[in-house]
Amino acid sequence: MDNELYEALIGADLSGRELRVALAVHRLTIGYNVDEARIAASYIAKMAGLDRANVSRIINDLIRQGVVARSGGSRDPISIAPVSCWKIDQKATVSKPTQCVEKVRATVSVLTHFKDSKDINSLTGVVDAKRQPEQPAEAAEPVRQKSQMPACPHQAIVDLYHEVLPELPGVAILNDTRKRHLQSRWRESAVHRDLDFWRDYFATVKTSAFLMGKVQGRMGAKPFRATFDWLIAPSNFVKVVEGNYHA
Template sequence: MSNTAEIYKFPDRKGESPKVAKLEDGYVRTATAIVEALERAPLTSREARVIRTIERLTYGWQKPDARISAETIAERTGLSETNASAALNSLIRKCVVIRIGGSRSPVKINKQVDQWDFSAQKSRVTPNCKSKTKWSESIQDGYVEPIQNGEAYKDKKDINTSPNGEEPISSEISEQAEPEKQSPKYPDCPHDKILDLWADIMTDKRQHARGMWSGSKRAKALASRWKQGFKIKHDATGQYLYTDAETGVEWWGRFFKFLRKSTFLMADNNWFDLEWVCKRENFEKIMELKYHGDAR
């Protein structure tokens, strides 16, 4: 590949010096019902940091909602913009946070805590304890720990089978090959997280209906490009684009920002969307900087 150093860099993180907390310096008034609901909510560590940021920038200023960018959340939490955006979108899907409008619209904490929905979230149960069927029930005799973002994915028994499928890549070894010669197993493509990144970064471009995505040809193409990223090495460093699910999601966030540097791709057109980007030929041309001659 040509020089792709621009989409390799990780954002710098700056720490803040400690200080003594004093009420006279300010405090946040949050309803007890929300505080108690957050005590029981199986949030990931990143989601917990993001919800506290929203709490601070809304209730801390005595406002019901606020326009908060991923960049602002990243600065306040120490997360990368990619992870901050993904955690915010996850909170919105779980109805803990409400977004009033499009991706850059104000957000607020959903005060109707009985609407918070963690039913789709995977959880790890403490050994010898029974899992509760409802997240808001007492944590006694059945504490459920939330699964953390970035946790290692378990190997799948069959790498050629996933909810969204994958199109074949010519360099892959067939299923009839010797077991010791089979291709490495990679984490399943995180379609929702990548679609969230596209919605957050490409706000002015075509968006895809989530309900029509699963099982489609474009979903299969994205899954293949996701797998391909584990096999592409940077010419200068010899490193792979990413090596696990977490670094993979971060790379796709930087990749979308890299696309915005192309005058040609960002022109007023109706053909440029995630489906176009995920087609093998287009993806490889992008990686070879054929659409970024003006940005070199």
């Protein structure tokens, strides 16, 4: 390898992209002990990490500046020209102003208080207590008002159902779905948040022949009989309260 030519390329006033392309040409020619070689622009682009279109333009610029030589057209061999042939363009240099950044060191003092002492010892020395700024009073955290609505007594309502309506199917498992339905009915109105309401509600069901299964079904079908789940469903609950099954 021609080290003098290589060092001349390193010291030449070429742009970053021009230097990368020139070094790639140097490696693929003199690096393989040949004076010139047919080198595809796409190969140089891959080697130099550049776009192919830019490589073709940069090669033409290097040929114009005498750094790269080509004996014919774009498909002919290329080589690195002798240093004496180089006529490198002067690159415009722009000096960037240096900005001074002032570093500010913050010292955090950890204060240790002593009873009946006029001074306060800190990590940075003894400080007069009278000169210490008054610390703002901490704002009191807002106290959340707890909901005044009593919790839904799920089991108590189920017990009333069994007490008033023993003829209807019983509730063996008080699962989450039933609890959610009871909770919804409980919260719908202040009237519903009273066990006496639920006792009256089940008593109203007891007076309905249809809900108690005492009305023959159509076309010989079995009589309908209400269940706990049916009675606490939203639409059915409203119909029973409004007396739709007591005509």
